[in-house]
Amino acid sequence: MKISQLGLMVVAVIGVCAQSAMAQNWGTVTGRFLIDGKAPTIPDDNITKDSEFCGAKLPNPSLKVGEDGGVQNVAMWLYLDRGDKAPTPHPSYAEAAKKPVLVDNKACLYEPHIVGVLVGQKVDFKNSDPIPHNFKVEGFANSGMNNLVPVGGVFQHEFTSEERYPMNASCSIHPWMAGKIIVRESPYMAVSAEDGTFTIENMPVGKHKLQVWHEIPGTIKEMNVGGKKVKDRKGLLEIEVKPGDNDLGDIKLDAKLLTPK
Numbered sequence: 356m357k358i359s360q361l362g363l364m365v366v367a368v369i370g371v372c373a374q375s376a377m378a379q380n381w382g383t384v385t386g387r388f389l390i391d392g393k394a395p396t397i398p399d400d401n402i403t404k405d406s407e408f409c410g411a412k413l414p415n416p417s418l419k420v421g422e423d424g425g426v427q428n429v430a431m432w433l434y435l436d437r438g439d440k441a442p443t444p445h446p447s448y449a450e451a452a453k454k455p456v457l458v459d460n461k462a463c464l465y466e467p468h469i470v471g472v473l474v475g476q477k478v479d480f481k482n483s484d485p486i487p488h489n490f491k492v493e494g495f496a497n498s499g500m501n502n503l504v505p506v507g508g509v510f511q512h513e514f515t516s517e518e519r520y521p522m523n524a525s526c527s528i529h530p531w532m533a534g535k536i537i538v539r540e541s542p543y544m545a546v547s548a549e550d551g552t553f554t555i556e557n558m559p560v561g562k563h564k565l566q567v568w569h570e571i572p573g574t575i576k577e578m579n580v581g582g583k584k585v586k587d588r589k590g591l592l593e594i595e596v597k598p599g600d601n602d603l604g605d606i607k608l609d610a611k612l613l614t615p616k
Contacts, residue, residue, distance in 0.1 A: 381445055381557040382596040386603035388429040388551040391579065392610030394420040400531035402463070405486050409463035413531065416468045417570050418613055425551025426608060428469040429575070430521065430537055432544035434566040434591055441541045445557035448542040455479045455511065458524070458534070460488040460504065465524060465534035469570070471544045472536060474517055481509040487528065492536060494522035501527065514538045521568065535570060558596045565592045572612045579607040 399412040419427035435441060455477040459466045463484065472478055480490045482504040491501045496516035504510065514522075514536075521535035537544060543563075545553040555565075567575040567590045574590030581604045585592060594603065 380560050380598070382560055382598055382601045384555040384558055384594065384596060384601045384603065386553055387605050388426040388547050388553070389424045389605050389607050390420050390426050390610050390613060391607040394418070394424075394610060395614040397615060402529075402531065404529055405463070408484070408486055409529070413463060415531075416464060416533075417615070419468075419549070420613075421550055423550065425547070425549065426569070426613070427547055427549050427551065428570065429547040429551070429553070429608070430469055430471065430535075430544070430568045431553065431555075431565045431592070432471070432537065432539050432568075433541045434564040434589070435541075436564075442543075442559040442561075444542050445559075447557060452476050452542065457481060458490075458536070460484050460526075460532075463529060463532065465532060467534075467546070469521070469535045469546050470537065471546055472514065472538055473542055474515065474538060474540045475513055478512050478514070478536075479509055480504060480512060482506060488526050488532070489528055491525045491527050492522055494518045494536075494538070497522070497538065520573075521570075558601075560596050560598055562593065562595050565594060566590050567592055567606075569608070569613065571615055575608060575612065577609065577612065581605070 397415045397418050400415050402409045402411055402413060452473050456470060456472045457479045458470055460482045461484065482488050485506055487503060487505055489501060489503045493499045496518050497514045500512065502510055517540045518538040521537045524534040524536055526532035543555055543558055545555045547553045567578065569575055576588055576590055577586050
């Protein structure tokens with residue numbers, strides 16, 4: 356065998372090994388949030404303006420529980436202790452960060468109700484309703500904004516700093532309209548879907564802390580993970596990510612925690 360051919364073979368083997376090692380350094384975390392007990396009844400919102408379009412009442416979106424008990428809009432994000440450095444994200448997140456996140460006014464409610472965005476990622480604030488709306492967003496690290504969005508209008512905005520907790524979004528024209536915007540530097544975050552499931556793709560292998568939050572109680576200080584009770588005043592859930600799939604199973608939240616005070 357010629358030396359050049361041998362060299363090519365060595366390079367090929369190294370390349371395969373490198374790809375294999377890279378695949379082993381990441382894991383995807385999944386799970387499902389469930390309510391433990393009977394879901395509290397939250398009164399509908401009374402519509403005080405533009406009721407000819409919005410209707411007389413609208414469901415309060417702060418708590419959504421499916422027929423099988425899945426809890427929607429539970430948020431979680433990577434938590435770092437003071438002095439810790441965020442892990443380098445998986446390369447797939449670089450392309451995802453270029454895509455704008457959409458926050459829409461639809462049927463006199465925000466869609467989605469809870470959304471996560473990256474620092475510097477473009478957010479399209481849109482109005483799909485036939486009536487004017489405005490977006491009033493207030494945080495701590497970012498300057499507040501209050502922008503009118505005409506019928507069919509859209510404006511683009513970028514948040515320049517990470518927020519410790521979700522920002523409040525509201526509409527000054529329609530006071531029942533409210534939502535939350537999570538702004539983080541690390542892409543490792545998720546918001547549970549209609550059935551309570553969530554996915555955080557391609558986390559680095561190793562031990563991590565996730566901060567768990569819901570609109571009603573704020574940080575979730577108590578939860579049952581796979582039959583084990585977890586308590587933490589900061590709402591932290593410690594996990595160990597292994598290569599491949601990491602299913603945390605059912606994470607149960609006591610119905611009392613989700614009852615508005």
